[in-house]
Amino acid sequence: MPSDLEAKSDERLIWLREEPGSRSPGHSRVEIARVAVELADREGFEAVSMRRVAQELGAGTMTLYHYVANKDELVTLMADAAMGEVLVAEEELASGWRPAIAAIAKSTLSSLRRHRWLLNRLGDGRPGPNKLRHFEQSLRAVEGTGASAAAKLEAIVLVDEYIFGFAIREAQERDERADRWDPEVREFLQREMDSGAFPQASALFGDDLDAAREFVADVLLADGRFERGLDRLLDGLEASLRT
Amino acid sequence: MPSDLEAKSDERLIWLREEPGSRSPGHSRVEIARVAVELADREGFEAVSMRRVAQELGAGTMTLYHYVANKDELVTLMADAAMGEVLVAEEELASGWRPAIAAIAKSTLSSLRRHRWLLNRLGDGRPGPNKLRHFEQSLRAVEGTGASAAAKLEAIVLVDEYIFGFAIREAQERDERADRWDPEVREFLQREMDSGAFPQASALFGDDLDAAREFVADVLLADGRFERGLDRLLDGLEASLRT
DNA sequence: GAAGTTGTTGGTACGTCGTACGATGACAAT
DNA sequence: ATTGTCATCGTACGACGTACCAACAACTTC
Numbered sequence: 001m002p003s004d005l006e007a008k009s010d011e012r013l014i015w016l017r018e019e020p021g022s023r024s025p026g027h028s029r030v031e032i033a034r035v036a037v038e039l040a041d042r043e044g045f046e047a048v049s050m051r052r053v054a055q056e057l058g059a060g061t062m063t064l065y066h067y068v069a070n071k072d073e074l075v076t077l078m079a080d081a082a083m084g085e086v087l088v089a090e091e092e093l094a095s096g097w098r099p100a101i102a103a104i105a106k107s108t109l110s111s112l113r114r115h116r117w118l119l120n121r122l123g124d125g126r127p128g129p130n131k132l133r134h135f136e137q138s139l140r141a142v143e144g145t146g147a148s149a150a151a152k153l154e155a156i157v158l159v160d161e162y163i164f165g166f167a168i169r170e171a172q173e174r175d176e177r178a179d180r181w182d183p184e185v186r187e188f189l190q191r192e193m194d195s196g197a198f199p200q201a202s203a204l205f206g207d208d209l210d211a212a213r214e215f216v217a218d219v220l221l222a223d224g225r226f227e228r229g230l231d232r233l234l235d236g237l238e239a240s241l242r243t
Numbered sequence: 244m245p246s247d248l249e250a251k252s253d254e255r256l257i258w259l260r261e262e263p264g265s266r267s268p269g270h271s272r273v274e275i276a277r278v279a280v281e282l283a284d285r286e287g288f289e290a291v292s293m294r295r296v297a298q299e300l301g302a303g304t305m306t307l308y309h310y311v312a313n314k315d316e317l318v319t320l321m322a323d324a325a326m327g328e329v330l331v332a333e334e335e336l337a338s339g340w341r342p343a344i345a346a347i348a349k350s351t352l353s354s355l356r357r358h359r360w361l362l363n364r365l366g367d368g369r370p371g372p373n374k375l376r377h378f379e380q381s382l383r384a385v386e387g388t389g390a391s392a393a394a395k396l397e398a399i400v401l402v403d404e405y406i407f408g409f410a411i412r413e414a415q416e417r418d419e420r421a422d423r424w425d426p427e428v429r430e431f432l433q434r435e436m437d438s439g440a441f442p443q444a445s446a447l448f449g450d451d452l453d454a455a456r457e458f459v460a461d462v463l464l465a466d467g468r469f470e471r472g473l474d475r476l477l478d479g480l481e482a483s484l485r486t
Numbered sequence: 487g488a489a490g491t492t493g494t495t496g497g498t499a500c501g502t503c504g505t506a507c508g509a510t511g512a513c514a515a516t
Numbered sequence: 517a518t519t520g521t522c523a524t525c526g527t528a529c530g531a532c533g534t535a536c537c538a539a540c541a542a543c544t545t546c
Contacts, residue, residue: 013427060525125415139443161408172368184256200382236475303496
């Protein structure tokens, strides 16, 4: 019933199976993951097929299955590789919980920006080594607050949720702007506005839809919007930690 | 480069093409969307194939293509149908901006809960009629604040982002709990904790991983966590609106 | 009525995908 | 040399989205 894999799995979790290596294999999981991530970054997630990744590696398709049980595990590897990039330098953690959390948050966001395909895979939260490391860092960041375990956990999760939400909306907005304000969409919106059914939206947008589009993009992609929202969240958290 | 459709499209946007109807067709877009949504809710998003939806409808596969140009449009229809459910009753909007926004937010969350597959499609923000209606409602909700257009927009988006983030994390958590705390994952975590590389996490979790798992789920799935986070956000917004 | 037009249906087929199966080659131990 | 096992990957199967087109049905025009 859960949308994901039905788990045939007499197989063990990938993190518990060590990768082949006894007789000098030609590849490795990290190499495969790296190639797959590069491919996804370059040509989009839907370009990542077993055949294509194998080709990119200069190997036969089925060779991949010696390193990975199925495609889902490949994606798990990719996601964990990306998670490895969000770890921040140790010094960043030393300067109080707010800057520390902010640093981790910004690093997470920039990883999500680099790897947009991650956004589609946010739903499946299988923890991997790098996700654990990230979690550990987050805990270190809030160590000094003296808050309860539950409060710490909730704070970390709340910030993560904000990051995901922001990244999704931002990517969406960027796509829309990159599509150069598709005339079809424009026509649709124009018609809807003219119908009179959306007085508030019409008032907000004015009569010039193009200008309105520009305005929306400017607001949503404005520099510092992420930091501003994060600050609001941290303000709320700080207040609730003090009580 | 954007991961989505390369837009062959001499075709027009689905909302600008009226659906077939001149000679009493056997189906309709809303019917198709309804069936597809039910199927996705029941058996997960990956069960939604053109063949399967057609079968569910008692029609031939290719018949669908008379109502819809391709699968992507079917999904667009599904997403907009789900958006229709987030509209709230008019009275909810009358009682001040905070309760109004909160009502809309809760309605949005419950739609995301009913249709988990929506979470995977959050990235593609093609606006449909129901999304416009939802946006209009949100604007009505903040109408009384007297804030600038940009501030209103930013506020609405910020709340939406929180909702998405929350829904994603919650679904993840629910899945993990529903999988009955997979012994493989448990073994992996146990090993990592024992490695000594995660002192903070170890301290937080204690030595009983099962109890720790329960604790985390309790915190993250606690009643009212959504409302609490939302309140924090609205507090921040309220403060920033006043200045 | 008949004939023509055109909306509606869906069968067949092609190229893609994930991957099961099993043949082949390469190395290490005997 | 022989054997066993690791590593590679060709072939094939059943799913998928959908292009193409033949068939049918309903309305229009005479």
